[in-house]
Amino acid sequence: MHSMKNHGLPILLILLMSISSSAQHKNTRRMTGSAAKGPLSAGLKVAPDLDKRLSKFRRVKMPFNRTGLTAREQQMVRKLVEACGYLESIYWRQSDPEGLALYQSMAASASPRDVKLRTYLKLNASRFDLIDENKPFVGTDPMPLGRGFYPAGLTRDQIEQYVKEHPEQKAAIYDQFTVVRSKDGQLEAVPYHIFYRPFLEPAAKALRDAAKLSDDPAFAKFLELRADALLSDDYFPSDLAWLDLKNPKFDIIFAPYETYMDSLLGVKGSYGAAVMVRNERESKKLELFQKYVADIQDALPLAPEDRPSKRGLETPMEVMDTPFRAGDLTHGYQAVADNLPNDPRVHEQKGSKKLFFKNFMDARVNYVILPVARKLMEPAQAAKVSGEGYLQSTIMHEICHGLGPAFARTSAGKVSIREAIGHQFSGLEEAKADVCGMFSLKWLVDHGALPKEKLQEFYASYVGGIFRTVRFGTAEALQLSLRARGDSAECKWPIRD
Numbered sequence: 001m002h003s004m005k006n007h008g009l010p011i012l013l014i015l016l017m018s019i020s021s022s023a024q025h026k027n028t029r030r031m032t033g034s035a036a037k038g039p040l041s042a043g044l045k046v047a048p049d050l051d052k053r054l055s056k057f058r059r060v061k062m063p064f065n066r067t068g069l070t071a072r073e074q075q076m077v078r079k080l081v082e083a084c085g086y087l088e089s090i091y092w093r094q095s096d097p098e099g100l101a102l103y104q105s106m107a108a109s110a111s112p113r114d115v116k117l118r119t120y121l122k123l124n125a126s127r128f129d130l131i132d133e134n135k136p137f138v139g140t141d142p143m144p145l146g147r148g149f150y151p152a153g154l155t156r157d158q159i160e161q162y163v164k165e166h167p168e169q170k171a172a173i174y175d176q177f178t179v180v181r182s183k184d185g186q187l188e189a190v191p192y193h194i195f196y197r198p199f200l201e202p203a204a205k206a207l208r209d210a211a212k213l214s215d216d217p218a219f220a221k222f223l224e225l226r227a228d229a230l231l232s233d234d235y236f237p238s239d240l241a242w243l244d245l246k247n248p249k250f251d252i253i254f255a256p257y258e259t260y261m262d263s264l265l266g267v268k269g270s271y272g273a274a275v276m277v278r279n280e281r282e283s284k285k286l287e288l289f290q291k292y293v294a295d296i297q298d299a300l301p302l303a304p305e306d307r308p309s310k311r312g313l314e315t316p317m318e319v320m321d322t323p324f325r326a327g328d329l330t331h332g333y334q335a336v337a338d339n340l341p342n343d344p345r346v347h348e349q350k351g352s353k354k355l356f357f358k359n360f361m362d363a364r365v366n367y368v369i370l371p372v373a374r375k376l377m378e379p380a381q382a383a384k385v386s387g388e389g390y391l392q393s394t395i396m397h398e399i400c401h402g403l404g405p406a407f408a409r410t411s412a413g414k415v416s417i418r419e420a421i422g423h424q425f426s427g428l429e430e431a432k433a434d435v436c437g438m439f440s441l442k443w444l445v446d447h448g449a450l451p452k453e454k455l456q457e458f459y460a461s462y463v464g465g466i467f468r469t470v471r472f473g474t475a476e477a478l479q480l481s482l483r484a485r486g487d488s489a490e491c492k493w494p495i496r497d
């Protein structure tokens with residue numbers, strides 16, 4: 001599974017980060033005297049319902065809690081935030097270079113029309129509306145499938161034809177970390193570390209500065225390796241070091257991991273970043289869960305051969321607050337959990353890390369799930385929906401992806417579950433994780449690991465979460481994510497009964 005992000009879902013949160021980034025401020029051009037001239041966007045075709053679109057978003061503060069952090073630690077966080085600012089700059093250039101130019105051109109305009117347009121450009125990091133199938137909300141040009149990764153107008157067929165004629169260039173053109181450009185009728189793949197060097201160099205420096213301020217040698221080593229990776233495009237050694245971190249107090253996501261933005265070949269990575277601070281209270285609870293994972297596997301109502309022992313195995317999991325995000329983590333859908341990195345070589349050698357973003361989860365519950373639950377659930381049950389209940393059910397969902405049978409037993413012998421189920425695998429796997437997650441919470445309550453009074457809260461929060469997902473319609477109609485597909489499948493039970 002790539003990640004737990006439901007790309008393409010409506011976003012209802014605008015996140016106002018309370019740490020200011022000097023890198024970001026530098027990008028704002030200061031111009032004077034243009035305010036009196038009327039809107040700079042006057043000559044552009046702008047969606048007439050921009051106000052309505054903006055009203056779908058809500059501004060939510062994501063404060064940086066400094067309590068308990070030393071001055072040095074705060075200084076380190078500031079360095080990490082500074083580094084994020086550079087990835088943000090790259091992200092825009094990947095997403096929509098022309099949109100960025102338009103955004104910057106209106107920086108000093110006080111015209112309400114320009115201000116609104118700028119806000120909407122910033123939310124989407126492009127001229128294309130993420131919650132309206134990427135249709136343009138300014139101008140009439142449709143979104144280029146290849147975004148800023150490929151020359152304008154280049155088609156998939158042309159690329160395929162080109163690499164047939166130039167097989168030696170195929171690997172570079174299809175590489176996750178290259179930008180494709182055309183030069184004298186030829187295609188050229190330029191590595192990210194060269195193409196984006198003006199941003200990657202200062203980003204790497206900021207990470208190294210942060211490493212010097214870190215009191216955690218393992219984290220400092222990771223930061224150094226990640227700085228190297230930015231300047232070589234080889235993320236493997238730093239990914240391994242990232243998985244070696246043991247309950248770090250601070251952590252970051254900082255890489256071009258996801259490839260969703262590239263609709264032409266689906267291979268180019270877009271930069272995303274997050275600064276994370278460990279949520280001590282919730283992390284402690286997570287440790288408790290992990291202690292029981294093997295027992296829960298043993299308790300599943302399955303034949304013994306379908307529940308291979310989980311003793312001695314552990315996936316790193318962190319419950320973090322993310323006071324700052326940039327790039328693909330801050331524009332569009334706001335993830336509340338993630339599973340990284342995506343590199344299968346890393347999975348094979350070390351596995352992956354599951355991250356839960358507590359402050360974003362609270363925001364989702366308070367501003368999205370609760371209002372929906374109050375409309376659709378019995379008042380007494382809706383009142384039981386809580387951020388904590390949602391976090392616990394999400395955590396158990398993630399743990400449960402790893403539980404249950406590892407193989408299907410067929411007449412042809414052992415077959416992977418994915419292969420045995422076929423195209424319905426993803427939805428069913430999500431449903432399994434959900435049901436198994438609820439089973440696990442009940443098991444933990446029955447065995448005294450969680451307080452009995454909490455059980456109804458877990459159930460209600462889980463159901464509230466389902467309503468949040470299905471209100472967007474069925475999976476097929478809206479091309480929702482795997483998670484949504486799983487949720488919808490489960491909902492058929494109560495409806496049929």
Ligand SMILES: [Zn+2]
Pocket residue numbers: 004397398401430433483
């Ligand atoms: Zn899942």
